Amino acid sequence: MSSDAPLLEVRNLKKHYPITKGIMKREVGSVRAVDGISFAVERGETVGLVGESGCGKSTAATSLLRLEDPTDGEVLFEGRDITEYNDKELKRFRREAQMIFQDPTSSFDPRMSIGESVAEPLTVHGMRDRERRRRIVKDLLERVGLSADDIDRYPHEFSGGQKQRIGLARALVLNPKLIVADEPVSALDVSIQAEILSLMKEIQDEFGLGMLLISHDLSVVREICDRVAVMYLGEIVEFGRTEDLYEDPQHPYTRALLSSIPQPDPTKRGNAVELTGDVPSPSNPPSGCRFHTRCPEVIPPEGYDFEQEAWRSVMDLRVRLRRGGVDADAVREFVASETSQSPEAVSEDRIKAEIRREFDIPEQLADASAESVLSDALELLANGDQSEARDLLGDEFETVCETATPELRRTPVGHSASCHLIETSEDTLTAPSTND
Numbered sequence: 001m002s003s004d005a006p007l008l009e010v011r012n013l014k015k016h017y018p019i020t021k022g023i024m025k026r027e028v029g030s031v032r033a034v035d036g037i038s039f040a041v042e043r044g045e046t047v048g049l050v051g052e053s054g055c056g057k058s059t060a061a062t063s064l065l066r067l068e069d070p071t072d073g074e075v076l077f078e079g080r081d082i083t084e085y086n087d088k089e090l091k092r093f094r095r096e097a098q099m100i101f102q103d104p105t106s107s108f109d110p111r112m113s114i115g116e117s118v119a120e121p122l123t124v125h126g127m128r129d130r131e132r133r134r135r136i137v138k139d140l141l142e143r144v145g146l147s148a149d150d151i152d153r154y155p156h157e158f159s160g161g162q163k164q165r166i167g168l169a170r171a172l173v174l175n176p177k178l179i180v181a182d183e184p185v186s187a188l189d190v191s192i193q194a195e196i197l198s199l200m201k202e203i204q205d206e207f208g209l210g211m212l213l214i215s216h217d218l219s220v221v222r223e224i225c226d227r228v229a230v231m232y233l234g235e236i237v238e239f240g241r242t243e244d245l246y247e248d249p250q251h252p253y254t255r256a257l258l259s260s261i262p263q264p265d266p267t268k269r270g271n272a273v274e275l276t277g278d279v280p281s282p283s284n285p286p287s288g289c290r291f292h293t294r295c296p297e298v299i300p301p302e303g304y305d306f307e308q309e310a311w312r313s314v315m316d317l318r319v320r321l322r323r324g325g326v327d328a329d330a331v332r333e334f335v336a337s338e339t340s341q342s343p344e345a346v347s348e349d350r351i352k353a354e355i356r357r358e359f360d361i362p363e364q365l366a367d368a369s370a371e372s373v374l375s376d377a378l379e380l381l382a383n384g385d386q387s388e389a390r391d392l393l394g395d396e397f398e399t400v401c402e403t404a405t406p407e408l409r410r411t412p413v414g415h416s417a418s419c420h421l422i423e424t425s426e427d428t429l430t431a432p433s434t435n436d
């Protein structure tokens with residue numbers, strides 16, 4: 001064990017779930033829930049893991065705590081790989097690394113007093129002396145802002161916020177070094193959230209704990225984290241000190257997430273960036289940069305002079321053609337019903353115009369040669385030639401964002417992000433360490 005090593009270091013962690021088919025359970029694919037993430041948590045530090053629902057945050061937590069086995073990668077706790085622990089070491093790790101869950105109500109047995117619930121880990125780990133257990137629990141209840149006299153009360157007698165305080169007491173009872181808190185306040189009223197977060201911060205300082213705070217809510221993470229990792233579709237796309245990342249976000253995804261946080265100071269209010277398109281499935285992530293199917297700043301193809309917004313709209317059409325399709329007959333039927341005419345009477349021009357409208361593409365692109373390619377593709381689409389339209393738009397408007405995977409690199413402002421916009425502006429970037 002090395003005392004110089006970070007408390008927790010995650011290196012290229014992956015967790016893939018197999019997708020099986022038939023009674024033989026033949027593997028036909030996999031859900032790449034966590035797909036190669038690296039970061040570290042130091043003693044006394046809180047690191048936030050943030051991203052939309054389904055991006056792999058909870059899977060990262062359960063894999064790094066070895067509640068389920070990772071598919072690949074290393075998790076070092078005080079410098080030692082937890083996947084190599086024997087039973088005794090794993091038992092110690094289970095004491096030293098504790099998890100707090102989102103729903104404080106379902107994490108307590110309603111038939112047990114909260115004193116029994118908080119003391120349970122002590123019993124499991126062999127502390128037989130009941131009075132000693134009660135002394136420890138009473139002390140902890142007071143530290144989390146409850147009364148020692150609450151020890152014999154039952155979960156239903158407490159509010160959600162109080163239950164999360166009890167959850168914190170239970171996580172602390174074995175004197176852990178690391179706490180992983182998965183959405184610890186998202187089930188609570190907003191008015192209570194700040195109280196619980198500041199309690200967590202106090203406790204963390206007092207006990208010198210390392211903490212990994214998982215949340216979809218960037219304002220929660222900002223409250224108490226020293227550093228923040230932003231996750232998208234199983235990958236970390238940006239990682240840095242909280243104030244750097246919030247003041248100067250480098251990844252378009254982080255910028256979009258930040259722009260949608262309600263901003264109380266009107267002078268700091270910007271325009272919320274609306275992310276178009278659905279979050280793609282982690283069983284079939286997009287090529288290149290995984291965010292390119294939704295990125296407001298996706299790089300236009302070389303050789304054309306696109307306005308960014310129009311390019312995003314054309315990209316949406318390209319993505320739809322690749323992933324699903326645009327059915328000219330359905331468009332024809334739609335226009336017919338809207339204009340009370342028969343489908344046969346709907347002109348090709350009307351179908352092309354409707355597709356532009358549907359994807360928010362201007363009636364005419366500013367760049368004449370880009371417009372000519374798009375018109376040809378819409379013509380093909382209106383004639384039902386979907387695959388030709390897809391190939392034409394795919395070949396002519398190819399962007400680096402879909403052909404090359406950006407690495408997580410140290411950016412000119414200091415912290416790390418993975419985006420071609422950064423890589424193309426700076427050629428002296430170095431690979432970050434998990435400690436950046």
Ligand SMILES: Nc1ncnc2c1ncn2[C@@H]1O[C@H](COP(=O)(O)OP(=O)(O)OP(=O)(O)O)[C@@H](O)[C@H]1O
Binds near residue numbers: 053054057059
């Ligand atoms: N046991 C499993 N088998 C197959 N797929 C799974 C399993 N657990 C999670 N997934 C998938 O892995 C992806 C990541 O899920 P995960 O719960 O880790 O995301 P999350 O960011 O924590 O989201 P949320 O905040 O909604 O819990 C999702 O697409 C999810 O459907």
